[in-house]
Amino acid sequence: MILEVKDLEVYYGSIRALQGISFYVQKGEIVTLIGANGAGKSTTLRTISGLLTPRRGEIFFQGQKITRMPAHQIVRMGISHVPEGRQIFPNLTVMENLLMGAYTRRNRSEIQESLEEVLNRFPRLRERAKQLAGTLSGGEQQMLAMGRGLMSKPTLLILDEPSMGLSPLLVEEIFEIIKSINQQGTTVLLVEQNAFMALQVAHRAYVLETGRIVLSGMSAEVQANPQIRSAYLGEVEA
Amino acid sequence: MEHFLEQVLNGLQLGLMYALIALGYTMVYGVVQLINFAHGDVFMVGAFLGYFGFAVWGLPLPVAILTAMVTCALLGVIIERVAYRPLRYAPKIAALISAIGVSLFLEYFSSLKFVFGPNYRVVPRPFPEVHWEIAGLSVTNIQVIVFVVVLLMLILLQLLIYRTKTGMAMRTVAVDHNAARLMGVNVDTTISITFAIGSAFAALGGVLYAIAYPQIHPFMGIMPGLKAFTAAVLGGIGIIPGAVLGALIMGQIETLTSAYISSQLRDAIAFAILILVLLFRPTGLLGRTETEKV
Structure with missing residues (x-):
């Protein structure tokens, strides 16, 4: 297991943004976190890379505890975070x-x-x-x-909304690149609003809703879930 | 005509010293978006340490200058650590008030009898002043020293910022602390280094100032500090070449006002410029309003 997140709780002031989420990423995988705006996807990523400090919970990277480690040291451990809005x-x-x-x-x-x-x-x-x-x-x-x-x-590449604001053609291109980066041995944790594309490239997926994981599984399973289809993939239930 | 050119030379000397101080304001503003109002007082401490170094403790002048620079670098780092870092992500006004507090503390602490004392001190010349006649112009060795030393420091700073990893880290911290952290930059250390460099420059400015205008006292940092701050705003706060440009302009305006209009109007005109810049070009001469790209 390359990354393991256990019962993570993160607060913004008195607002509980993450309500105890747990998930893992295995070596060689592309794992995606999908969910609506404000579900806590970026918060999760920012906590893993050390920009936010969790109130409770633990994060392990290659067996080592990285919870509360400063961000600049986490980079040295082998985690690279490409933030939302590119920065x-x-x-x-x-x-x-x-x-x-x-x-x-x-x-x-x-x-x-x-x-x-x-x-x-x-x-x-x-x-x-x-x-x-x-x-x-x-x-x-x-x-x-x-x-x-x-x-x-990096051993683990974290991508936050890489397709944001890009034309459909560019989105395709970016996802092709993500796939090829992964095929060359980099593990990827991907956050996307574009759930459809994310589920196409990812091996496994977690669905976040208001700071909780409400569904997880292989991408194909998640994609087949009728609720997910209507909520995130823009399909009307028949 | 000679008289005018000599005034320009005097203005250049003053402007270069302002540049040394203005760089500290602008570099610190660049990385933490804070006007370090204690900066002028670090300049004062530098002047005193230089004076004690060569006039009281009998150190050779370069050693005295180096001692002042290193001590002030440390002072700058401590000021940031104690007074600004705990407030770094608090509303800006909190850090600003803290800065004013540090400034007053340094002034009044320095005035204590067992520190520097409240009195004016006359600084003896560390070397005799020499006048040269060059093409009909009178040039002093002090002017030449100021010119060479400041130019050297500007080149060193430029190399540091554009040719070293530390400099690159400083430029990323200036954009976004978190984005810099994600690259592996230790933001706290980078900010400390910035304060150290800015304060060392202020100390050098202080010693040169004390040699050129040989009278020092615990409140001597206020005016040059404010002028250098004005220079930094005039050039565009946060922009390093802007600070130098602004300082050179300030030096000329001040000297030429004293020479041709009235020396009493000197400071009024200097600060009128600050107001005009803020009204008509708040980003300064070299500042650009950021255009964001999606």
């Missing part, structure tokens, strides 16, 4: 953004190797390497955010 650094060049992704790494030739891999995966970034990241289009920014996330050579 690229607009005042840095595309190249500098990518190098920031490798901030925790020391070995220059290995960093160079990862850089080549990322630039081959995202050829557009190579073209724009010297440009300020703030001048990129939305799709390019998402690719930069993902490329930057890969630069730390």
Whole structure:
């Protein structure tokens, strides 16, 4: 088990955003958390990567407890979080953004190797390497955010809403890339509003509702569930 | 004409010293969006430590300057740790009030008899002042030293910010603390480093100021601090080249006002500029209003 989350409770002030959720991710999987706005998907991810501190519950990564570890140390453990809204650094060049992704790494030739891999995966970034990241289009920014996330050579890649605000064509492209990243050995934890696409690529899925997991299973099972079909996949029950 | 050019040189000397202080304001603002109102007082502490170093303890001038810079760097780090960090994600007004508190504390603590004492002190020249005639202009060795030292520091700072990992971390912390954390940046450490550098620059500015205008007292940091703050706002707060540009403009305006209009109007004009900038170009000369891309 690569990631194990146990009875996680997170508060924003007095509001209980996560009401004790438990789930796990196994090596080599793509696991998706789906659910409506405000269900607690991003909160879960932000707690795993150390940006939020849970009130109760534990998080284990490769058998080690990472609950309450500061975010900058969690990155070093091998978790890379590509946040919602991309959060690229607009005042840095595309190249500098990518190098920031490798901030925790020391070995220059290995960093160079990862850089080549990322630039081959995202050829557009190579073209724009010297440009300020703030001048990129939305799709390019998402690719930069993902490329930057890969630069730390993570064991677990966390993606928060990678398809947000992108055209259908780009969404397809992004999900293809997620699949290929996973096939090359990176475990992926994916949060998506676009449940349909997420269930297409993920092996397993958890459905969140107001801070609780209400359903879990193999993607195909979740996808077949009539309630899920009507609530998240936009299908009217026959 | 010579008189005018000499005034410009004087303005340049003053402006460069303002630049050293303004950089600290703007760098700190860049990473924590806080106006560190105690910054001018760190400048004062630097001036005193430099004075004690070379005039009282008999240290060689470079050693005295270095001592002042290192001590003030430490002071800056402690100020951030004690007075700002606990309030970092509180409403901005809380940290601002804390900053004013630290400023007053440094001024009045320094005024105590067993610290620096409340009196004006005359700073002896660490080296004799030399005048040179260059192309009909009178240039002093102090002006040359100020010019060379500040230029050197600006180049070092530029290299640090654009050529090192620490500098890159500082630039990411300036954008978003959490995004920086997700890269593995220790935001607290980066902010401490920023305070250390800004405070060391202020200390250097303080010692140079004490050499050029040889009189020091515990409240001497207020005016240059406010002028440098104005310079930083004029150039665009948070923008490093802006701070230097703003400081150079301030230096000229002040010197030329004293020379050709009235030295009594000097400060009034300096602060009138602050008001005008805030009214008509609140982002400063080099500031841009952020355009967000979706």
